[in-house]
Amino acid sequence: MDVVFDILSSANFWAAAIRIATPLIFGVLGALICERAGVLNLGIEGIFVAGAMAGWMAVFLGAGLWGGVLIAAVAGGLFGLLHAFLTVILGLSQHVSGIGITLLATSASYFTYRTALPNVTTPPRIVPFQPVSIPGLSDIPFVGPALFQQTPMTFLALLLVGALALVLYRTPLGLAIRAVGDNPASVEAQGLSVTGLRVGAVVLGSALMALGGAFLTMSAFDAFFFGMVNGRGWICIALVVFASWQPGKALLGALLFGAFDAFQIRLQAQIGQVVPGQVFLMMPYLLSIVALILVARRADYPRALLQPWTKGQRH
Amino acid sequence: MTDTPVLLSLSNITKRFGALTANDSISLDLHRGEILALLGENGAGKTTLMNILFGHYVQDEGDVRVLGNGGLRALPPGSPGAALRAGIGMVHQHFTLAENLSGLANIRLGTEPLVSFGREGAARAKVQKIIAESGLDVDLERRVADLTVGEKQRIEILKALYRDAKVLILDEPTAVLTPQEAEGLFAVLRRLAANGLGVIFISHKLGEVLAVSHRILVLRGGKTAGELETAVADRRAIADLMVGKAVAAVVRTPANPGEVLFALEDVSLHGAGGGRALSGVHLTLRAGEVVGLAGVSGNGQSGIAALISGLAVPTSGTMRLYGDTVTRPDPRALVAKGVARMPEDRQHDGVVGTMSVADNIAIEEVRSGAFSRMGLLDRKAMRERAASAISAYDVRCQGPDAEARLLSGGNVQKLILARVLERGPRVILANQPTRGLDVGAQAEVHRRILAARDRGAAVLVISEDLDELFALADRFVVVHAGELQDAGPSDGLDRGTIGLMMAGQGPAAAELAS
Numbered sequence: 001m002d003v004v005f006d007i008l009s010s011a012n013f014w015a016a017a018i019r020i021a022t023p024l025i026f027g028v029l030g031a032l033i034c035e036r037a038g039v040l041n042l043g044i045e046g047i048f049v050a051g052a053m054a055g056w057m058a059v060f061l062g063a064g065l066w067g068g069v070l071i072a073a074v075a076g077g078l079f080g081l082l083h084a085f086l087t088v089i090l091g092l093s094q095h096v097s098g099i100g101i102t103l104l105a106t107s108a109s110y111f112t113y114r115t116a117l118p119n120v121t122t123p124p125r126i127v128p129f130q131p132v133s134i135p136g137l138s139d140i141p142f143v144g145p146a147l148f149q150q151t152p153m154t155f156l157a158l159l160l161v162g163a164l165a166l167v168l169y170r171t172p173l174g175l176a177i178r179a180v181g182d183n184p185a186s187v188e189a190q191g192l193s194v195t196g197l198r199v200g201a202v203v204l205g206s207a208l209m210a211l212g213g214a215f216l217t218m219s220a221f222d223a224f225f226f227g228m229v230n231g232r233g234w235i236c237i238a239l240v241v242f243a244s245w246q247p248g249k250a251l252l253g254a255l256l257f258g259a260f261d262a263f264q265i266r267l268q269a270q271i272g273q274v275v276p277g278q279v280f281l282m283m284p285y286l287l288s289i290v291a292l293i294l295v296a297r298r299a300d301y302p303r304a305l306l307q308p309w310t311k312g313q314r315h
Numbered sequence: 316m317t318d319t320p321v322l323l324s325l326s327n328i329t330k331r332f333g334a335l336t337a338n339d340s341i342s343l344d345l346h347r348g349e350i351l352a353l354l355g356e357n358g359a360g361k362t363t364l365m366n367i368l369f370g371h372y373v374q375d376e377g378d379v380r381v382l383g384n385g386g387l388r389a390l391p392p393g394s395p396g397a398a399l400r401a402g403i404g405m406v407h408q409h410f411t412l413a414e415n416l417s418g419l420a421n422i423r424l425g426t427e428p429l430v431s432f433g434r435e436g437a438a439r440a441k442v443q444k445i446i447a448e449s450g451l452d453v454d455l456e457r458r459v460a461d462l463t464v465g466e467k468q469r470i471e472i473l474k475a476l477y478r479d480a481k482v483l484i485l486d487e488p489t490a491v492l493t494p495q496e497a498e499g500l501f502a503v504l505r506r507l508a509a510n511g512l513g514v515i516f517i518s519h520k521l522g523e524v525l526a527v528s529h530r531i532l533v534l535r536g537g538k539t540a541g542e543l544e545t546a547v548a549d550r551r552a553i554a555d556l557m558v559g560k561a562v563a564a565v566v567r568t569p570a571n572p573g574e575v576l577f578a579l580e581d582v583s584l585h586g587a588g589g590g591r592a593l594s595g596v597h598l599t600l601r602a603g604e605v606v607g608l609a610g611v612s613g614n615g616q617s618g619i620a621a622l623i624s625g626l627a628v629p630t631s632g633t634m635r636l637y638g639d640t641v642t643r644p645d646p647r648a649l650v651a652k653g654v655a656r657m658p659e660d661r662q663h664d665g666v667v668g669t670m671s672v673a674d675n676i677a678i679e680e681v682r683s684g685a686f687s688r689m690g691l692l693d694r695k696a697m698r699e700r701a702a703s704a705i706s707a708y709d710v711r712c713q714g715p716d717a718e719a720r721l722l723s724g725g726n727v728q729k730l731i732l733a734r735v736l737e738r739g740p741r742v743i744l745a746n747q748p749t750r751g752l753d754v755g756a757q758a759e760v761h762r763r764i765l766a767a768r769d770r771g772a773a774v775l776v777i778s779e780d781l782d783e784l785f786a787l788a789d790r791f792v793v794v795h796a797g798e799l800q801d802a803g804p805s806d807g808l809d810r811g812t813i814g815l816m817m818a819g820q821g822p823a824a825a826e827l828a829s
Contacts, residue, residue, distance in 0.1 A: 173429040175420050179413035188371075189411035190425030190474070191396035303414065 021258030030208030037201035042098025045233030046105030051210025076210020090310030404475020607788025655740030669722030
């Protein structure tokens with residue numbers, strides 16, 4: 001028990017939890033926007049990879065760090081547009097299209113990386129985002145180092161949670177997005193475009209997902225590796241359900257997962273001789289499943305999720 | 316009324332769905348302050364016409380013109396946005412509300428610039444003003460999912476009025492309302508029309524059309540069958556216009572009850588859903604007799620229906636079919652033994668919407684050998700049976716391969732009749748057999764049920780419509796709070812007695828009171 005307490009009471013642990021949570025925050029917000037509009041985007045895992053590669057490659061080729069972030073978002077948005085074309089405009093299966101996007105985006109990213117850098121053995125590095133201190137806040141004992149010494153992308157992610165909540169719950173646009181995911185007929189009957197709203201939501205959501213990937217190569221690490229996304233996209237899909245499609249709970253879910261992960265790394269260092277390492281690696285996923293079981297049974301799904309909308313058809 | 320300006324003019328509207336011509340060159344004019352009833356049977360093309368007017372469908376021919384600045388202007392087809400801007404508001408039969416939002420949010424949806432913080436306060440004030448003027452009282456802040464059907468409809472009307480609609484279209488607005496709610500709606504509509512709104516009221520119920528409208532346009536088979544002023548309209552004449560031929564009244568001959576085919580003996584049922592619980596129920600169904608089950612909805616009707624359907628077995632007591640005790644819930648075995656079921660929610664429990672008419676007709680018999688050869692489905696036999704059922708039962712559809720979800724409610728019920736009656740069942744459960752059906756379809760269903768009785772079937776009709784029960788039943792039972800009372804032969808009964816029993820008073824007390 002002392003071990004657990006030691007870990008939980010270190011500022012370093014909480015800082016790590018937030019760092020690990022950051023890409024998940026981007027991803028879960030992106031998935032949340034798509035699903036609120038009624039479109040499941042299983043392209044998320046591949047869009048993470050595309051964002052990670054595109055952002056890193058842009059910086060490696062000479063763009064500024066924020067320029068890289070923008071390019072990652074554009075790359076994600078383009079894959080989102082493809083998903084939206086297939087699922088919203090053509091009305092194809094969202095599952096099949098999403099998994100196709102994941103395969104395509106992942107392979108295209110690896111292919112581009114290999115084609116651009118054919119002879120590299122160790123991945124080349126860039127100078128990533130550095131942690132910034134917020135004057136005043138960062139100097140508070142414990143809380144300062146835990147919360148306020150992060151890289152700019154983490155702060156961006158946290159800001160986006162508030163921004164998305166504001167848009168969803170306080171603007172006519174948010175109203176329309178929530179309505180189109182519940183009953184597209186309500187939106188059409190009020191003269192808005194179901195297609196326009198859904199395509200827009202999927203493109204925007206996919207751009208956010210790509211930022212999650214970009215964080216990995218431009219903030220958490222400084223290079224691009226194959227397999228570095230490692231299921232983070234899929235975790236986001238589960239976290240959206242956990243969050244009941246609400247931005248605030250999405251943040252909570254991402255932080256919880258980040259905390260589990262940071263905890264297992266530290267616990268492993270302490271008692272790794274006694275318990276096999278794989279048990280620790282398993283922990284965050286196992287706990288996610290338990291959390292989902294507890295929460296998701298009461299989940300309030302957007303009613304029109306997965307349902308294509310065809311204008312003029314009898315429903 | 317026709318001296319006020321024309322708000323809306325439809326000319327020669329034609330719309331085809333595949334081989335089906337849903338609207339065939341229909342024209343109409345709507346004047347200011349007028350309530351125009353669009354009357355017709357299910358499938359006459361009323362809803363299609365209004366969906367064209369509102370831009371959900373694009374017509375193949377004809378045009379829609381709306382009063383704008385300086386006269387009637389053509390409305391671009393296929394654009395609900397344009398229809399809304401031109402001042403046309405529509406209340407759909409199936410509400411178009413986002414259930415996860417509040418009533419106010421649904422009303423505001425699409426009325427404010429998307430990228431802005433909106434004008435919630437101003438919107439609320441305007442809606443409150445409309446509510447005060449129209450009497451459409453409803454809690455604006457509650458989630459639509461938590462509102463009653465009547466309240467949802469009020470939100471729909473408010474949506475249209477909030478956009479300053481000049482023309483309000485209501486598609487079968489009373490189908491989902493209690494009689495009291497419907498009266499309230501009529502009062503609101505009269506008030507709105509008096510204030511200058513033009514109202515199109517779509518219905519297949521003659522009585523309410525006569526009560527609320529100024530003028531009646533009758534549609535039949537996609538064509539205009541007639542147009543008349545309500546004040547001088549004759550009920551009988553309109554009914555004949557609707558159906559195209561005189562509707563023969565269904566005549567019930569005296570019953571000739573035979574042996575007991577189905578019986579519940581001191582049956583109690585506890586289970587999920589309070590509406591299903593039964594205690595100490597005795598019920599016998601005899602060959603050649605229709606038993607009518609009356610009761611206020613939710614008093615145990617669904618429990619009795621579940622027992623006869625084989626979806627439940629008694630918690631205590633005995634259920635007998637042809638004298639044998641039924642101990643396990645097994646719908647398939649009951650169907651095989653000759654129990655026919657017409658479920659209450661026919662769209663949901665009666666058909667598989669995404670399967671074809673042929674599949675739905677064969678669905679109870681796929682294992683019987685009639686429709687299979689060497690373990691494979693015999694498509695040809697299924698299609699042939701469906702084709703003969705479609706003509707024998709007058710199921711209006713594009714053919715055996717049409718998806719069942721595309722059929723109107725009346726035609727779904729005819730499909731179910733065709734499926735269950737063709738097999739010559741001995742016990743028939745008809746649960747709300749004509750709810751939502753038009754006059755013609757109703758008479759057809761009644762005729763079929765009585766014919767099955769005369770052939771020797773035992774029939775239980777569950778209905779909330781006392782007129783229907785008096786038309787069909789030879790004997791009455793009344794359910795109240797899970798207990799069943801025998802009301803005796805229908806010939807000696809009046810509505811008041813049944814009503815008191817529905818409210819929980821015994822037959823003796825009911826007799827004294829009446």
